[in-house]
Amino acid sequence: MALMITDxxxxxxxxxxxxxxxxxxxxxxxxxxxxxxxxxxVGHYDKPQCQQVCPVDCIPFDPDLRETQEQLMEKYHQIWSKSA
Structure with a gap:
């Protein structure tokens, strides 16, 4: 699941x-x-860092974008293999 920022x-x-x-x-x-x-x-930290620092708690998981830990790790590898 990706995260989203609310109003x-x-x-x-x-x-x-x-x-x-x-x-x-x-x-x-x-x-x-x-x-x-x-x-x-995933691939960097145990918890989403944006959620950890947000003072108003406005960064929930996006229910429309569900992803498993495996899918998130695969996305991490794809992102970082392009920048290497």
């Missing part, structure tokens, strides 16, 4: 630099997460 986002700027896959960027009104790049920090 409760206050644009505090703390989540974007924490994302190891550069999946978070400034959207039209609030930050957004690119589901093609979001691995929920």
């Amino acid at each position: 409760e986002c206050i644009n505090c700027d703390v989540c974007e630099p924490e994302c190891p896959n550069n999946a978070i960027s400034q959207g039209a009104e609030i930050y957004v997460i690119d589901p093609k790049l979001c691995t929920e920090c």
Whole structure:
């Protein structure tokens, strides 16, 4: 499952630099997460770092984008093999 940022986002700027896959960027009104790049920090950390630093708890799992740990790890390998 990828993560998503809800309308409760206050644009505090703390989540974007924490994302190891550069999946978070400034959207039209609030930050957004690119589901093609979001691995929920699998391959990097035990827990999603954006969720850990968000002061308003506005980064839930996206129920429309369910992925297994194996799928997230495969996505991690695909992302990082391109940058190597």
